[in-house]
Amino acid sequence: MRSHDLMRGAVQATRRSVLAVALGATVLGAGAANAAEKINIAALTFVSSSPLFIAKEKGYFADEGLDAEITFFRSAQPVAVAIASGDADFGVTAFTGGFFNLAGKGALKVIGAQLHEDAGYDGSAILASNKAFEAGLTSVDKLGGHSFALSQVGSSFHYMIGNVAEKAGVDLESMELKPLQSVPNMIGALNSGQVDSMIIVPHIAKPLANAGAAHIIGWVKDYVPYQVGGLFTSARNVEDRRDVVEKFVRAYQKGVADYRAGLLATDGDGKLVKSDTTDEILEIVHKYVYSDDPAEKAYPKIRNGAMFITEEGKLDVEDVKAQVKWYQERGYVSADANPDDFIDTSFIAPLGQ
Numbered sequence: 001m002r003s004h005d006l007m008r009g010a011v012q013a014t015r016r017s018v019l020a021v022a023l024g025a026t027v028l029g030a031g032a033a034n035a036a037e038k039i040n041i042a043a044l045t046f047v048s049s050s051p052l053f054i055a056k057e058k059g060y061f062a063d064e065g066l067d068a069e070i071t072f073f074r075s076a077q078p079v080a081v082a083i084a085s086g087d088a089d090f091g092v093t094a095f096t097g098g099f100f101n102l103a104g105k106g107a108l109k110v111i112g113a114q115l116h117e118d119a120g121y122d123g124s125a126i127l128a129s130n131k132a133f134e135a136g137l138t139s140v141d142k143l144g145g146h147s148f149a150l151s152q153v154g155s156s157f158h159y160m161i162g163n164v165a166e167k168a169g170v171d172l173e174s175m176e177l178k179p180l181q182s183v184p185n186m187i188g189a190l191n192s193g194q195v196d197s198m199i200i201v202p203h204i205a206k207p208l209a210n211a212g213a214a215h216i217i218g219w220v221k222d223y224v225p226y227q228v229g230g231l232f233t234s235a236r237n238v239e240d241r242r243d244v245v246e247k248f249v250r251a252y253q254k255g256v257a258d259y260r261a262g263l264l265a266t267d268g269d270g271k272l273v274k275s276d277t278t279d280e281i282l283e284i285v286h287k288y289v290y291s292d293d294p295a296e297k298a299y300p301k302i303r304n305g306a307m308f309i310t311e312e313g314k315l316d317v318e319d320v321k322a323q324v325k326w327y328q329e330r331g332y333v334s335a336d337a338n339p340d341d342f343i344d345t346s347f348i349a350p351l352g353q
Contacts, residue, residue: 036067047305051255097154097332104337114229125205132196203305
């Protein structure tokens with residue numbers, strides 16, 4: 001009887017051990033299955049990056065199994081370099097000559113859209129310093145002979161002033177272009193009167209004008225509506241981590257949809273209006289943009305800076321090709337750079353489709 005009890009106890013102990021091992025394996029397996037894929041996103045602390053902020057704060061990245069970290073930079077070019085070097089996985093920022101050169105070498109893939117200058121929405125403003133305005137720089141057609149601040153030669157600022165000058169009948173060669181390396185340096189130079197003019201996004205331009213620190217003399221959208229920037233990743237990610245790119249794109253598109261609903265809603269006359277989600281979106285964006293300001297000061301600035309983003313983040317492919325050609329004709333982009341090679345529309349259908 002005693003030996004029987006011992007045997008039964010041994011069998012029960014063995015069963016408990018097997019069950020414990022099985023449960024442990026199940027837990028470990030579930031943990032492995034649920035482990036989030038880490039991704040790093042390069043961006044600027046601009047309203048234009050809002051779809052990223054929304055996707056992170058509303059859990060859209062997490063829902064796709066992505067553990068997203070956002071790293072911030074002070075100008076567009078370093079964002080592209082971070083992706084090309086592998087320091088970041090995804091980025092959104094303005095197109096530049098440097099970006100197209102990197103992309104042309106096979107390092108980058110443009111997979112969607114960021115901002116688009118659109119006639120129906122306020123975009124980048126053309127500013128004159130108080131000193132220059134008082135001396136007569138009161139309209140865009142008077143830019144000839146004046147200095148202009150930009151981050152770098154070949155930057156999006158360079159592209160915009162080149163096209164604005166051409167459309168306004170201004171000789172760009174008569175202007176003194178001053179590369180100042182970063183947006184804060186540009187703002188400081190304009191405020192102090194060291195430069196006469198610059199172009200900047202509305203969430204910076206409007207507060208400067210409202211504070212009496214500069215004058216808005218025109219809008220880029222009236223001269224050159226164009227695809228300002230894009231959503232991009234590395235060629236390596238497209239080839240080796242396509243599932244991760246697809247997950248990222250789905251989350252980004254949800255962020256774009258929320259951004260458009262909260263900050264770009266209009267009435268029947270095309271006037272911007274407050275929607276049911278505006279306050280929620282403003283609260284999210286405020287964590288990243290004008291975060292040092294109280295909400296009552298930051299929210300109007302954020303709304304002023306809400307530039308147009310196409311539905312679903314669709315890229316204006318033909319306009320990007322036109323930009324590449326402009327840079328190539330002026331020697332800022334290699335003649336070998338072919339946008340057909342670095343634009344990938346397999347993740348998001350292009351504008352018009």
